[in-house]
Ligand code: KIV
């Protein structure tokens with residue numbers, strides 16, 4: 001199987017083939033997603049919520065992100081693997097950003113990094129790019145800044161914020177990012193950005209007129225029952241399936257139906 005590369009992602013945009021992307025945080029899940037043909041795997045800092053049970057993405061550490069990235073990389077045969085730099089590991093200090101970036105690349109074997117923000121983190125992104133590390137941008141709803149926004153509601157509905165987002169997207173492309181994620185913004189704005197940029201634009205809650213889609217895998221598989229934003233399509237109800245299986249197992253153990261003679265040595 002041929003590995004997905006930044007060049008292939010660009011070629012996909014050029015020929016109008018949509019890019020599929022999902023999060024992954026562990027070996028077993030990453031094997032399934034890679035085997036099923038996903039183009040890009042994101043070791044998202046949403047691991048802070050999904051894997052660790054935190055309210056926000058702020059607490060997850062660089063070491064924890066590296067652990068998740070190592071597990072995913074061991075499983076992957078084809079997908080392009082992008083890792084989020086976590087909160088506090090890159091903002092406001094380009095030397096520290098480069099140090100964090102190099103650690104993730106060296107210790108996990110990841111293919112690229114994702115950083116949240118535009119002009120504010122230009123120096124950090126530029127510095128990382130000079131080391132030959134591909135960077136994916138992330139604009140719109142940026143969960144590492146949740147306490148600045150105050151809510152997880154749709155971003156860039158006002159003209160000023162929309163204008164700033166367009167400028168940031170153009171800046172990210174100009175300094176050399178290979179792609180940009182747009183999270184939870186009006187689809188009209190996302191369409192405009194995807195048309196203006198030559199690099200791929202991947203949306204989450206950004207409508208259909210972008211170059212690809214990303215979802216948190218636990219959300220789209222219905223493992224996580226509570227989270228139900230409009231943009232989320234559930235492709236399975238694994239919460240029910242897994243709960244039924246476990247209830248069944250508990251019952252079998254209690255009733256001495258498991259194990260049978262055939263299941264024993
Ligand atoms: O961490 C994450 O899951 C993300 C995606 C939602 C884009 O950044």
Ligand code: NA
Pocket residue numbers: 044045046057084
């Ligand atoms: Na993230």
